[in-house]
Amino acid sequence: MSELDIVTRGLTKVFGHFTAVDNLNLEVEAGELFGLLGPNGAGKTTTVRMLCTLIEPTRGQAKVAGYDVATEPAKVRRNIGVVSDGVLLYKDLTVEENLRLLAKLYGLPKVKAEDRIRELFELFKFNDKATRQVKGLSSGWFKKSMIVAALIHNPKVLFLDEVTSGLDPQTAIALREFTRKLCDQGVTVVWTTHIMEEPEKICDRVGIIYEGRLIQIGRPSDLTRSISELSVIEVETPNLQSGLIDKIKAYDDVSKVTYEDPILRVSCMRGGDISEEIVKLLINSGARVRSVRPVEPTLEEAFVSLTGGEEEIDRFLEMSAKG
Amino acid sequence: MGLTPLRDLLAVAANEFRQFRRSRTAMLISLVILPLFFASSLGGASGSATSRFSPTAKVAIAFVDEDMTWTSTLLREVLARSGDFDNLVDGLMVDSAVSSLGTGRIYAAIVVPKGFQDNLLRNQTGRLIVYMDDSEPFISQRLTSALTNTLTNLRTYSGTQQTQNMQSGQIQIIRRGAVFGGFSIGLTIILSLVVVFATFYEVAGGMSREHEEGTYARLSVTPLSLGALMLGKTLHILILNVIRTFTVLGLAIYVYGAQPRAEIATLLTISLLISLLTIGFGFIVSSFGLTVRAVIIIEFFLILFLFAFSGFIIDKEMLQGISRIISFLLPWAYGIEMFKRTILAGQPLLSMPIPLSIIAFSTILFYMISYFLLKVSRERLVT
Known part of the structure; x- marks a missing residue:
C-alpha cells in the first residue's frame, strides 16, 4: 500500500447545534485524485477547511501530508495548496506581486521564487495578465491566478474546492487535464464539486458526502452506472391523502417521495415501469391526476437513490465505523 | 530559521x-x-x-459703570486690553444686565458701584460686584480666574467675597502662570x-x-x-x-x-x-x-x-x-x-x-x- 497523504478518523465539525461534518473517516493515497462530491451545504467545504487548518475540528483527528492538523498546523500549511472561494488574493496587487508575497511567506529563496513564478506563468500562458491587478481579471483568469498561487511552493497536497464553477468549458477541461498531470507527478489532489459528471471524468476515487456524512466511496464508474438508472417523475395531483403517499414510499425501488400540493415528486431506480404503477395506484385510489412528466433528478435525489435512502446510509455508516 | x-x-x-x-x-x-x-x-x-487663547475672550460680558470716574474708565480699558474680555457690553443698567443673565445674551455682568474711586483714594476697600450665570459653571470659573488676574494690583473686593486692603492707586495688570x-x-x-x-x-x-x-x-x-x-x-x-x-x-x-x-x-x-x-x-x-x-x-x-x-x-x-x-x-x-x-x-x-x-x-x-x-x-x- 502506498503512502497516505490524508487520513481522517471520526472527523467532526459542529457549529452551534448544526453538525456540518459528522464522523468522517477517509484515507487518500499520495498521488491520488480524490473527488468529494455532494450537494451544496453537504459539508465538502467544511471538510476542506478543516484539512487546510482554517478551522479546527470539534472532534476526531486528521493528518495531512503526515502532519496532524490540530497539533502541527504550520507544517501542514507548508505542504498544502488551496483553491477555494473564500481564500483569495489581494485584488489591488498584480498576480505577479501576489505570487512574490506568497513565495516569501513560504520561504522560497528569491531566485528560486522568480524561476517558479516564470514557470507557472508559462504553463498557464499568463503573458501580460501577470502584471495586471487581480481586480481587473476576468473570472477565468482570476481562477487561474488562484491556482498558480496555490502551486507557488510545489505543495504535496492540493485542495481544489469547486474550482470549475464560473469557468468556461474549455478552461474547465484544460484545468482537469492539468490536475490529472499534477497527480501523475505525485501531487495528491482533493477535488470537491457538486457537479456529478466532473469526478467521473478525472477522479481515481469519489467520496459522496451528504448532510455532513460520507455515505459512499468508490470508483467513478460505479457512480455513473447508478445514476443512469435513476428517474424522477412529477405528478400534478391536488389534495393527495397522506396514506397514499405512504403507499408510494413503500415501493421497493422508490428512494424519495415529496409532496407539495399539487405536485407529487417521486424518484425511483426502475424508470418507466414504476411510473406507470404509481399513476395506476393514484387513479384507482380516486386521486385526480392532471399530468405526469419525467424530470431531471436533483443532486439530493441522486445521492439518496445512490445510497438506497436513509436506512442504507445508516447501514453504510455503521459498517464503516466497524472497520 | x-x-x-x-x-x-x-x-x-x-x-x-x-x-x-x-x-x-x-x-x-x-x-x-x-x-x-x-x-x-x-x-x-x-x-x-x-x-493668545482665552476661554472668556469671546464671551459677552456686561460692564456696568455706576461710578463713572477716571478709575472705573481705566478699569474698563485694562479689562478690554487684557485679552480675556474682548466682548464687553456697555450701556446696560444693573437690573437689565442681571435680567439678561441666563438668556444667552450675556454670561456675566461686572458692576462698578458708586464710590469705587473714592474708596480707593481713601485707602479703603474698593468693591466690584460680579453677577454670573449659574447655568454656565465653566465660564463662571474661568471668568473669576481671569478677573482676579486682571485686577491683582487694584486689590479690590469682588463679588466672590474676597477682601484685601488697597495699598495705592496704581493700576497694573500682571498675568499669572503660563500663557499659551x-x-x-x-x-x-x-x-x-x-x-x-x-x-x-x-x-x-x-x-x-x-x-x-x-x-x-x-x-x-x-x-x-x-x-x-x-x-x-x-x-x-x-x-x-x-x-x-x-x-x-x-x-x-x-x-x-x-x-x-x-x-x-x-x-x-x-x-x-x-x-x-x-x-x-x-x-x-x-x-x-x-x-x-x-x-x-x-x-x-x-x-x-x-x-x-x-x-x-x-x-x-x-x-x-x-x-x-x-x-x-x-x-x-x-x-x-x-x-x-x-x-x-x-x-x-x-x-x-x-x-x-x-x-x-x-x-x-x-x-x-x-x-x-x-x-x-x-x-x-x-x-
Missing part, C-alpha cells in the same frame, strides 16, 4: 506598502489631506500660533487626533477588508504566524505615522509659527506611543470580524470619546462623576496630557513616568488581548 518571523513581518509590511501605494486616493487622504485639514482648521480657528497660544493648545489634540483617526482605520478597517475580501484566509493557509502578521502591519502604520507627525508639525511650525517647547524627537516618540496604543486597540476591534462600515462607526465613537474625555473641551479636573472615571480610564487621555506637558511646558519625556507607564502598560495589554482574541476568533475571520 531564527530569522523567519523577521522575514515574514517585513514581507507583510512590504505588502501593506505595496497595497497602500496602489490606492492613490487613500494615500492622498491619509498622508496629506487628513493632517493638513486638521492642522489648517486649527490654524484658521486660532488665527496664528502667537495669538490657542494654537499650541490645539496642536496637542490635533496631533493625537490625526494619529488616532488614521491609525485606527488603517488597522481595524484594514483587517476587516482582509476578512471581507478573503485575503486573511489566504494568509492563514501559509506558514505566516499571527505575531509576524501583527508586527508587519504595526511597522507599516508606524512609518506612515512618522510622515503624518512631520506633516502636522511642519505646518504648525513653518506656516502658523508655532514654537513647541519640546524637541521634535520627543513629540515623535509620543506620537508613536499613541500610534502603538491605537494599533493594539484596532487589533482588538478587528478580532470581532466586523465590516468596514462598523469599524467606521466605532472610529467616530472613539474620536468622540477623545474629544469629550481627554481634556480638550473640558479640563479633566473639572469632569465629574462617570465622565471623570472614563477620563481616568481612557489611556489616550494620558497621551494627550504628555503632548500638553511637552509642547506647552517643555517637560522632558522621562519626567512623566505615570502617563508614560500607563500608555506602555495599556499598549502591551491591548496587544496581548488582541493576540488572544485573534487566535480564538480565527474561524470567524477566515470564513
